[in-house]
Amino acid sequence: MLLQKKFTVDFLTKKQQINEGQVPQYYVENSHPAIITPEEFDFVQSEFQKRCVKPYSSTSIYATKIICGDCGSYFGAKVWHSNSKYRRVIYQCNSKFKGSHFCTTPHLYEPEIQEKFLQAFAQYFSQKDVVIKNCQFALTRLKKQESKKAELQDELVAVNEKLKDYIQHGGEDFDTLNAKYEELSAQLDAEETAESDRKCRIAKMQKILLTLKKTDSVLETFDESVWNAVLENLTVFHDGSLVFLFRDGMEVKV
Template sequence: MNIEVIPQKIHKDTKLSLAAAKKVQVAAYARVSTDSDEQYTSFEAQVSYYTKKIQENPRWELVKVYADEGISGTSTKNREAFQDMITDAKNGKINMIITKSVSRFARNTVDSITTIRKLKEIGVGVIFEKENINTLDSTGELLLTIMSSLAQEESRSISENVTWGIRKRMSDGKYSLGYSRFLGFEKGKDGKPIINKEEAEIVKRIYREYLEGKSTHQIVSELEADKIPTPAKKVDKDGNLMCNWRPSTIISILANEKYKGDALLQKTYVTDFLSHKAKKNNGELSQYYIKDSHEAIIPPEEWEMVQVETARRNKPSYKHSGATVFSSKVVCGDCGAYYGLKVWHSTDKYRKTIYQCNHKFKRTEKCSTPNLSEERIKQAFIDSLSQLDRAQVLEDCNLAIETLRNDDTSEVRVRRLNAEIEVVVELVKKNPNMEQVEIDAYVTKYEDLVKKLNAEEHHLESKCAAIKRVEVFAANLKNLEPIIAEFSPRLWNLLLEKAIVGRDDTIKFVYYSGIENTVKI
């Protein structure tokens, strides 16, 4: 009996031909998912281990140890080193990849299988040491699918435990801030926010200028002109702090309750552990509001004034212009158009700026309301404030606030409509086999109730806004000096709804409290 030995032709791990003189181009992939010191030690150990392992094999040639540090493994999209490795493999630079385990490669079954199949199509294998899986084996993909599913469940479990821990801390009133992107605060020794005095001045400036009537775009322009760094503290290629502000950043700062010393927790939540996408919490989960949780940069009263001002500017019927402090406030008594700034003799020594009706010459009949200088408007406002019987006005404000608060008509209607909607929903749930005619009737009923509910909720929001507006008016009036010596842009913006210019050289001042008076100019 003759026995012929057929020599080995391919490598048992890489499945590549042994006849080829060229060494197998091997890469390794390492990853840790947090930035802790212990994990960093593990990270360094992985890199060192694979470098040594590949270099010790005479058939292998080290391409590179690709490593992602401090990045979650639930998705491959945000792992730069991983993506670079896959690109190099597609470009023929890698024949084989070694990694510690399936969970190091990816904890997402779909990502794992998709990536492995793409690599397999171009003859690149992946060896998972812990599970002893070679993806080029016939059983490799089946084993990988099973192991990836287990890794995904492990990731889900870890995510749920972390989420539970975070929510438990919130319910106990404990929280942390993203200090690296949070203007005005830094982490104190006890872990709580403390004020960064230099940055706090920027926050105060933003609030002050907003209450003086400036738009968010104007504030952005002036911060950039003064070379004020943004909260993110990003640097350019030369290492200089960048100053490219955005209106959305200003809006976020103005709306953040942490600047008045409070903290609203769980504003957002992660929808699932794979995508890590955050969604605004509109009531899907509990929230936790902590009053006086830390030192305030902005007095609570001023913060509330800003929220009232923002609500006013966001009204569909209101168009805010921050061109000057008088924009969108001074109104023509003849046609109802706003007054605008005009420049006469702009290029000679007789140059003069005045305010006049924007539609003065646009109608068939020219408006007869007078042109006004800035000083005349300012003095008229001072005179108007001085004429107010403050004690009586404050009494009227308190009565108005009490009346609005005692009117619970909208609250009662909202509760009743919500109860009716729940009844309709339960009836549909209990009768899954109802006829289409009945379904259509319930749908119509449901839509009608929702429409009424939305209207009542809007009315309720309007009532709350009115209460806040009168409270702001009363607070500012109460703090006025006995004698008003100079014009205040802040008071103009916070107290006054509009100033109507009459053709008889008068201005009627209409305040947010509903008080009106007329001044001769």
């Protein structure tokens, strides 16, 4: 929370003015009890960013999860014979018939996707102890990575104060100060992106650990929550083979 974004200029009339440096501002963190964990929050923010730059549909758990091995496009749901008793829903490459190149990847049915996932998860689960150990190691390494965000923010504030002082009194070369400010701003943006990515990866590792620890045996039926928690994506190739990429980086071909 940023305090004193505005300040009162007349206590009798209660008139307020936007704070443009006239009075100090303060950041307050952890002032209220969290209703979700910070890791979950960071994970959701990462999803928001991902969905802004990639086409996304919330109509299916398979949306933006299945990738065409020919062109890299997502698979989408298509309805065959929608007005007859032969109505079927299939999943195929969204770009299969676009342009002059036709993708040769086959279409999939939902029961087929679920069955193949169960097979891949069985192989993945057979290495449960190794996966848990690797995730715990990755978590430790990610949490030890130090952020330069606070240091860059302090430098940025210092340069900004010099710019304000220049505007009022002159002094150092304005172009040099402004170039330094732009450089620090770019570095801070990059650091914030890296920190957001790091927090997202931490959230993914924690979600895998939680799912595997509460799963006692190989799945006998498809579980949507497990699909969402452990699977990054599924790539379909022209020969019909499927490669499941799990969130910790392990690949399983079925």
